[in-house]
Amino acid sequence: AAKGLRESDLPEDTIRMLSEMLSPALTTYKEQRHTFQARIVAMVGDTLAATEAGMKESGEETSKFIADCEEAKVSKLAEVLKAVEEVAAKQEATEQEKRALATSAKAYKAAKEAVEDARESMKAHTQKLQGVSEKKDQLRVADSAYVKPLMEGVEDKVTHIEALCEVLKEFGFDVSILVALPNAFAKAPSERGSFDLMVIT
Helix, strand or coil: CCCHCCCCCCHHHHHHHHHHHHHHHHHHHHHCHHHHHHHHHHHHHHHHHHHHHHHHHHHHHHHHHHHHHHHHHHHHHHEEEEEEEHHHHHHHHHHHHHHHHHHHHHHHHHHHHHHHHHHHHHHHHHHHHHHHHHHHHHHHHHHHHHHHHHHHHCCCCHHHHHHHHHHHCCCCCCCHHHHHHHHHCCCCCCHHHHHHHHHHH
């Protein structure tokens, strides 16, 4: 009972006084108790009952508080897990974007290199065609300036033959042609045989 009184909300002096008066009252049979002792026992009983009820209520409140804390903890944990999942998803999306960007960069680089290669190839082809065109023009000029006059029997044969041979050397004509050509063109058109005609045509 004394321990229960100490758990009550009564002032310390009141608790001490009740404790001192309670012991004689409790050691006396109920039927033999003085009215004052009976009132002391009843007062202590009421106090203990109130204390017990208060402790019970406090315990219920504590239990409810703990339950609320657990619920809040679970809720917060769920929020944290959700946030972690969202961060992980964003990180994965970022990594995918990085990989896609890297792939695009590689594709762009490859395409750029292909374009450069094609441009260089086209440039080389254009230069080659230009060279061929220039050579055709040179051959056309040589044909008009040297071959036709020699075919018709021009008077200054030596000069024309030498000039024609120089052009043919530049184009890499076979040496046998360059040797046979002057002899064939040196003859008058009416004196040229089948071999001469084969050489000059």
